[in-house]
Amino acid sequence: MLSKKCKYAIHALVYLAEKYQQGPVHISEIAQKKHIPKKFLEAILLELRKSKVLLSKKGKGGGYYLHQKPSDVNLMDIIRIMDGAIALLPCVSLNYYEKCDECRNEKSCGIRDSFIQVRDKTLSILGGSTLDKILKYEKSMASK
Amino acid sequence: MLSKKCKYAIHALVYLAEKYQQGPVHISEIAQKKHIPKKFLEAILLELRKSKVLLSKKGKGGGYYLHQKPSDVNLMDIIRIMDGAIALLPCVSLNYYEKCDECRNEKSCGIRDSFIQVRDKTLSILGGSTLDKILKYEKSMASK
DNA sequence: TTATAAATCTATTAATTCTATAGATATTAA
DNA sequence: TTAATATCTATAGAATTAATAGATTTATAA
Known part of the structure; x- marks a missing residue:
């Protein structure tokens, strides 16, 4: 959350x-x-x-x-500024990485693998969600 | 997190x-x-x-x-039990929905739209991550 | 020059959640 | 009967979150 x-x-x-x-x-x-x-x-x-x-x-x-155009501001950046990591596990975060105590061998950790997938999908969606797109969406829906 | x-x-x-x-x-x-x-x-x-x-x-x-076979236990269910909502916003959660004070018209909220996409992708990945798949992944990587 | 309206800064606090521990009790197997 | 185990109740420290209060600085306009 x-x-x-x-x-x-x-x-x-x-x-x-x-x-x-x-x-x-x-x-x-x-x-x-x-x-x-x-x-x-x-x-x-x-x-x-x-x-x-x-x-x-x-x-x-x-x-x-x-400071920038609405098309240059996206949700990924905002969330990282306000809340920090977007990934669900520290050991999978790109910007706020922390080692996990539970697993010895990170590469073979089957748990990490799922959360890496979640992270990448999430970053891709949030990174593409710019303020101007959000506004456009709202205006297109307001008329309906 | x-x-x-x-x-x-x-x-x-x-x-x-x-x-x-x-x-x-x-x-x-x-x-x-x-x-x-x-x-x-x-x-x-x-x-x-x-x-x-x-x-x-x-x-x-x-x-x-x-209680069940490893193939019947997935990360989505476990996370919901331990941490509650998986969605990033309460107004977008399927199991722990709460109304948002900030927007009048939920349907035309451009913010919600992005987080619904994140939610659905996340649920799909975590719902498919069963304990047996995690184990299989670990065993396949251990030999490398 | 002065009054006013705005952001800025420092400090504080209440509430909540997270993480963890302690100790007593109930249950089962040998 | 003893030992090993889960179970239950209670508690507490730490961290984080959410919010508020009040003093200060800056810029505009009259």
Whole structure:
């Protein structure tokens, strides 16, 4: 399961993709529209800014906005920033690998093999899920 | 990420699949061979017994053993028993569904769509990963 | 120059979950 | 009757998650 923090981050980013190139958006606006606790969202957006996903402008008329085009931001990257590993086992993670105590010979571990498959499929789907595709999907479904 | 409890459960079950039809196996033996804290493993095996995955025999010469053939036990079922939902979002889970506060119209949510794909691929891979296949894989790799 | 509105930073906390352990009890086989 | 085993109840420390509070900094506009 993704953490709430991560889920909030995704929703906030989809909202900012909708407002892409329309100037900075207030935290309060996002919090209200997406039903996210404001103070919590504050910390989330700050984290996304530090990871170069967002840019911000302080002071009056300030707010947050996307650093890149919506087509350059995907769910895989967001989840890794907010929650860390995507793989279901540490010994199978590409970015957050940790050795497993249970098996001596990693290569012959039949458990790993299944989770490597899950990891690769998941990365492929999430890596292809960009903010613009998510928006397009929502607009195509809204008319139905 | 799977919990350690779940990972321990999988390793223990693979071990019991190896000893299938060779009588009950002691907790201590599994704990030692798989490097799992004994008392923790105790709770895990008890949970698997209550879920009908294992059977047990008390007293001298007792222990735990598989209730079904190794080909009838798969990772999907084990993970659901130990950790609950497999889906990455509650609003996309088949067995542990929960409504999402962030989106009004679930059907038109572009985020859900991606996670439904991840869920289905994951279930398909894990559902097909049975204990006997895991064992076969290990034996085929051990000779290399 | 000043007032205001916004992000930023530091700290804290409540709740929950995870991981693990301790000790008493029940059961079975020899 | 004894020893070996699972079973049950309770507990607890650690880590993580989710959320809040309040002070500070920065930028804009009047």
